[in-house]
Amino acid sequence: MINKKNRNPSVIAKSVAMKKPECFLAEQPPQKIEMAPARLHQLTRRDVLLFGAGAVAALAGGGFLLPQDTLSRLSVHRNMDSPGKEWFLNKALRIDGDVAEALYSKNRRVPTYTKSQITPLKTNYNGATPDPGYISGWNLTLDGLASGLSISIDIRNLTSQFSLHEQITRLVCVEGWSAIAWWAGLRFDNLIRAYPPVSQARWARVESSVNLDDSGNPDLYFMSLDLATARHPQTLLATHFNGQPLTVDHGAPLRLLVPVKLGLKNVKAITKITYSAEEPRDYWAERGYSRYDGI
Amino acid sequence: MSHSTSAYNEQNSTSTSPEQLGVLVAKKHHLLVRWSHWLNVPILLGLILSGISIYWASPIYQHKPDPITGNFDVAADIGIWICENVPGLHHYSRPPDWIYNHISLGPGMLASALRLHWLCAYLFMLNGMVYVAGLDLGGGWRSLLPRRTDGFEALKMFRYYIGFPFAKLIRRKWLHPRFNTKYNALQRAAYFSVPVAGCLSVATGWAIHKPMQLPWLAAIFGGYNAARVWHFWLMWIYILFVVPHVILVFADGWDTLRSMIVGWSTRAEPPEVIAHDQ
Numbered sequence: 001m002i003n004k005k006n007r008n009p010s011v012i013a014k015s016v017a018m019k020k021p022e023c024f025l026a027e028q029p030p031q032k033i034e035m036a037p038a039r040l041h042q043l044t045r046r047d048v049l050l051f052g053a054g055a056v057a058a059l060a061g062g063g064f065l066l067p068q069d070t071l072s073r074l075s076v077h078r079n080m081d082s083p084g085k086e087w088f089l090n091k092a093l094r095i096d097g098d099v100a101e102a103l104y105s106k107n108r109r110v111p112t113y114t115k116s117q118i119t120p121l122k123t124n125y126n127g128a129t130p131d132p133g134y135i136s137g138w139n140l141t142l143d144g145l146a147s148g149l150s151i152s153i154d155i156r157n158l159t160s161q162f163s164l165h166e167q168i169t170r171l172v173c174v175e176g177w178s179a180i181a182w183w184a185g186l187r188f189d190n191l192i193r194a195y196p197p198v199s200q201a202r203w204a205r206v207e208s209s210v211n212l213d214d215s216g217n218p219d220l221y222f223m224s225l226d227l228a229t230a231r232h233p234q235t236l237l238a239t240h241f242n243g244q245p246l247t248v249d250h251g252a253p254l255r256l257l258v259p260v261k262l263g264l265k266n267v268k269a270i271t272k273i274t275y276s277a278e279e280p281r282d283y284w285a286e287r288g289y290s291r292y293d294g295i
Numbered sequence: 296m297s298h299s300t301s302a303y304n305e306q307n308s309t310s311t312s313p314e315q316l317g318v319l320v321a322k323k324h325h326l327l328v329r330w331s332h333w334l335n336v337p338i339l340l341g342l343i344l345s346g347i348s349i350y351w352a353s354p355i356y357q358h359k360p361d362p363i364t365g366n367f368d369v370a371a372d373i374g375i376w377i378c379e380n381v382p383g384l385h386h387y388s389r390p391p392d393w394i395y396n397h398i399s400l401g402p403g404m405l406a407s408a409l410r411l412h413w414l415c416a417y418l419f420m421l422n423g424m425v426y427v428a429g430l431d432l433g434g435g436w437r438s439l440l441p442r443r444t445d446g447f448e449a450l451k452m453f454r455y456y457i458g459f460p461f462a463k464l465i466r467r468k469w470l471h472p473r474f475n476t477k478y479n480a481l482q483r484a485a486y487f488s489v490p491v492a493g494c495l496s497v498a499t500g501w502a503i504h505k506p507m508q509l510p511w512l513a514a515i516f517g518g519y520n521a522a523r524v525w526h527f528w529l530m531w532i533y534i535l536f537v538v539p540h541v542i543l544v545f546a547d548g549w550d551t552l553r554s555m556i557v558g559w560s561t562r563a564e565p566p567e568v569i570a571h572d573q
Contacts, residue, residue, distance in 0.1 A: 027437045027476055032563050034317035040561075047557040051333070058337040065341075065414070067407035070400040092414035103508040110507040170519065172506060175405065176353035178519055260507045288406030295507045 065089070097292030104294055110234055110259045113168045113180045118242075121171065121179040123249040128212040130269065132248045140254060144275030146196045155253040159239055161194070162186035167234060172295055173263040174284075183257050185238030189231045197227070197275030204230050205280035206256055209271045223267050224282040224291060225258065227275070234259055237270070262293040321563035323477070323554040325433025331426035332555055338422060339533055341415035346530060347399035348408035355527055370394045416500055423493055438477040439487045448472070448480035485536060492532040499526040 035043075063071065065088070068081050123129070139152040153161075164184045172178040197204075204225045213219035229235060238257040239246060246252040251268025258265055264284050274280070285291035324332070356369035366372065374393030378384045387393060395402040400411070430436040442448075451472040462469030472479070478486060502513040502522040516522040544552050554560040 025437060025440060027440075028434060030321040030323065030477065030563070032319055032321050033559075034319050037318050040318050040320065044553065044557055048553070051556045054333065062337060062341070065411060067400055067404055067411075069404055069407075070344075073396065073401055089410045089414065092417065093410055095417065096413045100505060100508070103505055105508070108508065111510045170506070172519070173353070174409070176349065176503075176523060178506075284406075288410065290409070295505055 093290045093292075097290060097294070100292055100294045104260070106228055106232060110169055113170070115168065115182060117180050118168065118182055119180045121181045121241075121250070122173075122177065124173065124263070125212075125249065125268075126214055128214055128216050129248055130210040130212055132252070134210045134269070135248070135252055138253055138269075138271070140270060141272040142191075142195050142274075143272065144197055144201055146198050151195060155239070158186065158237075158254065162190050164239065165236060166240075167236065167257075167259075169234065169257075169259040171257075171259065171263050171266065174289060174293070182242050183236060183238045184240035184243075185236035185254075185257060187233065188235045188237055188256075188258075189233065191237060192227070192231060198277070200277040201275035202227055203276050203279050205272075205274040205276065206267045206270055207272045207274075208251075208267050208269045210269045220283075221267060222281060222283050223256075223265050224280045224285070225256075225261070225265060229258060229260060229294070232258070232260060260294060262295055264289070265293050318561060319563040320559040320561055322433075322558060323560045324558050325429040325435060326558060327425050327429025328433060328435055329429075329555055329558055331422045331429060334418075334422050334425075338415050338419050341411055342419060343530055343533070344398070344400050345408040345412040345415065347395065348401060348404055349412060350527065351395050351399065351402050352405045355524055364391070366391055416497075419493070420497055423490075423497070426490070439483060439490075441483060441487060442480070445480040445483060448474065449484065452479050452481045485540070489532070489536050492529050496526065496529045499523075499529065502526075 063076065063080065064082075064085060066074075066080075068079065071077075071080055139154050140158065142151045142153070145151065163186070165187055166182070166184040168180060168182045170178050170180050204227060205222055206225055207220060207222040209218075209220055211219050211221035236257040238251075238255050239253060241247070241250045246255060248269075251270075254270050255268045256266050256270055279291075282291045284293075350370070351368075354368040354370055357367045358369065360367045366375075368391070371391035371394070374395075375390040377393050378387045378390035384390075384393075389396070392402045400408050430439070455469070455472055459469055474480075476483075498512060499516055499522045501509055502516055503519060503526060506513050506519045506522075513519045513522045516525045544555075550560050550562055
């Protein structure tokens with residue numbers, strides 16, 4: 001108990017100051033102040049009210065940001081979707097994309113693995129694998145070339161024109177699973193060198209016209225890829241999986257393998273590549289996912 | 296738990312001179328520590344709810360698909376078990392989704408969950424920096440450092456907590472162990488571990504977010520898949536911490552809860568007499 005004469009603030013301050021900490025890491029006694037009860041009451045009221053306002057703001061912010069489906073589950077049936085919400089959440093995605101872009105180094109190779117580390121690869125076609133009929137008449141169409149022409153190349157032409165490179169890399173799905181798989185294919189960079197895009201091109205749109213949706217109806221799959229990533233030495237236009245030509249499950253006869261991006265950028269059964277100066281549309285970005293997807 | 300200050304305050308209020316009418320208060324938490332402490336509530340809630348929605352897309356814990364239902368997710372099994380065994384839930388429409396419907400944003404909403412998770416993750420990192428700044432400016436970090444005597448003191452606290460309900464039952468006095476530090480050893484262990492867990496959550500988060508640019512980070516945690524497991528179990532540290540944390544704050548009383556809102560405590564006896572808990 002403090003006796004009465006010690007209650008003078010200067011004496012208290014002194015008693016605290018006298019206790020020098022033994023070392024830098026040692027806990028120091030708390031700073032003490034004497035305050036009029038009315039003032040104390042006033043400060044308490046102010047801070048508790050501020051705290052309450054903060055709690056209400058946090059609740060409102062949560063209601064603003066939560067997906068509509070979640071809100072309906074919480075029995076909020078009013079439509080809370082707004083352009084502001086979309087803008088805000090997309091801004092967060094953009095910041096993440098910018099941070100990732102800053103982390104990205106063109107010269108950095110992704111880890112490669114040995115054959116003993118290979119793991120099973122899901123196909124993720126979700127039961128709607130395309131009918132293999134398309135393979136016999138398959139052509140890769142190139143558009144947006146410096147020559148101004150639209151070029152079609154068949155698979156035999158592609159594999160004889162370019163040397164094949166093998167790599168065992170990890171494919172990471174946006175869902176969280178990943179697989180170490182053994183691929184072989186031509187370097188995207190070599191295709192770009194052989195058929196140069198228009199000089200101002202910064203992007204490639206890679207698409208597959210044979211893709212099907214979950215109910216088996218044709219569903220064009222298109223994806224944006226920046227040319228710097230396309231030119232990465234480990235970005236392949238893969239023709240082989242596990243030493244065998246690609247099966248329909250894995251995107252025969254030619255699929256994109258871009259290990260620095262999420263699996264959803266690794267378009268299967270590519271039918272067309274279009275180069276452009278402007279960023280092209282992206283199938284999954286239009287469905288609420290990031291458009292950058294760099295890992 | 297000592298409340299000797301109340302006697303002291305009463306003594307004060309009988310004092311006559313308005314200048315002398317003082318209440319002695321001890322500074323406890325820096326403004327930035329208090330702000331970041333409370334901001335953690337919505338941020339961690341957002342991270343956990345969106346995190347479990349992300350988990351839904353590819354559960355870490357899977358088994359061979361059930362021949363009848365095709366289910367492979369352990370979390371779905373738990374949901375089915377809950378609906379079978381908890382009274383009143385027998386007619387729940389989608390038992391496999393019970394967990395995801397109750398402790399996540401919901402099943403089948405990966406895109407929204409990812410956007411919220413990134414948003415909350417960046418806020419969590421910023422908030423962590425605010426917390427560290429507050430600990431530095433207020434000097435509060437010193438109170439969190441582990442001590443050599445912590446093992447022994449922690450045992451004393453365990454003994455106190457275990458004996459407390461029995462002592463109450465037989466109406467015996469059960470004295471709180473006395474310490475002349477801001478926190479007791481158990482509190483220190485908890486308040487020191489949670490920021491460490493925060494750092495590990497951020498590190499494992501980056502490891503699974505950018506496995507190709509930061510492969511060394513995933514390697515520290517044993518590879519990409521192991522980092523996902525780490526990230527999942529680190530979430531449980533917050534949940535396991537929050538439950539006793541909230542119970543003990545309410546058990547300890549208004550002064551302790553208020554100190555995290557206003558920053559000071561009226562339990563300002565000299566350290567020799569301090570013997571509180573929160």
